[in-house]
Amino acid sequence: MLEPRNRDARTVLGKTGIEVCRMGFGGIPIQRLSFPEAEKLIAAALDAGIDFFDTSRIYTDSEAKLGRALAGRRDRAVIASKSYSRDAARARADLESSLGELKTDHVDIYQLHNVSTEADLERVLGSGGALEALDRAREQGLVRFIGITGHKPWILEKALQAYDFATIQVPVNIVEQSSLDKLIPYARARDIGIIAMKPVAGGALKNVKLNLRFILASGVDVAIPGMDAIEQVHENLSVLNAPLLLSIQERQILDNEKESLGDHFCRRCEYCMPCPEGLNIPLLHLMEGYYFRYNLKDWALERLADMAKTFSDCTACGVCVSRCPYELDMPGLFQSAAARIAADRKTRQA
Ligand code: SF4
Ligand code: SF4
Structure with a gap:
């Protein structure tokens, strides 16, 4: 088990009151693994102290792999999943599929996935929108808390003004700092749990440990690096035993990395797929x-x-x-x- 030598190794996810390890598990890369490989990895993560697992209905078999790996140990894990659907009927169908794949009777945090335009936001919040289905599911105990994810901080800010979401999930790393000035302080002031997605920008950032320290020192609660190897579990967790604040020299290394990448690059989120021509x-x-x-x-x-x-x-x-x-x-x-x-x-x- 992770030794909480650093008192910041665990946190409470805002108003949910759920306590989790600040190093979470991003569920995209396990799509590349076989079921036995994914089960081994998830079991190793859980044994090492990671207890927050993020997945989505659209990550193909990621939920199914998590469900199989967590069978018999469900009570040790906090599961966050997502629906990309914008209307209530499809969001409800997604949730039922998630529950089946995850082999559980409830999802701890169910999130509206990648709400990225004002039209999207109006659709999910409006009459007959996805939020209606999630609210109903929460009343029925199928979902404990409702969250929202997106890549545009100003859209998430509007979402928080319109509805009392329990968590937000937003990209944070050295090249994506647009949520740090307003959205994250606003969410913190309202006791909303903050989940940092894409901590290494889909693998584009190579200084993984420095980036994770930068993110965890920036006001978010949990970072969810995607993992597909047991060594990554231990490497990522070791960050929690280091001082989070970067030295001037360490920050310079990240700034150099940022400059070499620019901001016009692929984060490997796979939202663009599939390509009708079969390009990966x-x-x-x-x-x-x-x-x-x-x-x-x-x-x-x-x-x-x-x-x-x-x-x-x-x-x-x-x-x-x-x-x-x-x-x-x-x-x-x-x-x-x-x-x-x-x-x-x-x-x-x-
Ligand atoms: S090109 Fe595809 S994988 Fe890359 S950032 Fe855009 S949607 Fe994500
Ligand atoms: S054919 Fe080209 S433009 Fe069309 S989806 Fe594939 S990569 Fe994108």
Whole structure:
């Protein structure tokens, strides 16, 4: 079990009164694991002291893997899941599916997933909207608390003004600090639990421990790095035994990383998927990053050669662009990636 040497290792999630380890478990990467691998990983996380598990109806089999791994130990875990549905009937159907997959009679925190426009917000809060279904489910004991997630702080602020959500979930890391000035202090003042998603920006940030310390020192309650290996569980948890405040030199390392990334990059959230043409969009972005940012050129080229569809197969249909919360322009970015890689190869061969 985690030794709470640092008294900040655990926290109470705002008005929910639920106490959790500040290092949570993000449920996206377990989609890549087999069921036995995921079960082993989740069991190891639970044994090591992680007790907050975040998943979603749209993370394919993530809920099912969590449900199987937590069977018999449900009472030791706090489960947060989400519905992307905007109307009450579909949100209710999602919740029932979540309960089935998670093999539980209640979800601790059920969240409205990625509410990212004013129209979205009006839809979920309005008559016949998803919130109605979640309110009813809470009265029935199927959901203990209702939360909301999103990538735009001003939309979440409006949401908190309109409804008494118990938690918010928002991206926080060295390159995504837009919630730190207003949203997070506002939520703290109202005793709302704050969950930091994308703590390493979907794997784009390499200084994992420094980033986790930066996030946990920034006023959030829990960070939920995605994990797909047992070593990551221990590495992430070790952060709780270090001082959270960064030294000037450590902060400089993160600032340099931020500068090298810019803010126009893929966070691997997979909201853009599936691509009708079969492109693995986040993987293509990752390969471009490996090629240019990390200079693993031959390695990236080998992976690209193994992929059935690559940059040039994008037909610019625009489906993914409308789904991406960061408004990335895949057709333009992929065209530019293909051209830059081709030019670089030519230069290397010359
Ligand atoms: S392209 Fe956008 S939606 Fe797709 S994984 Fe990257 S950040 Fe997420
Ligand atoms: S714009 Fe390109 S990458 Fe995006 S969904 Fe269409 S074909 Fe796929």
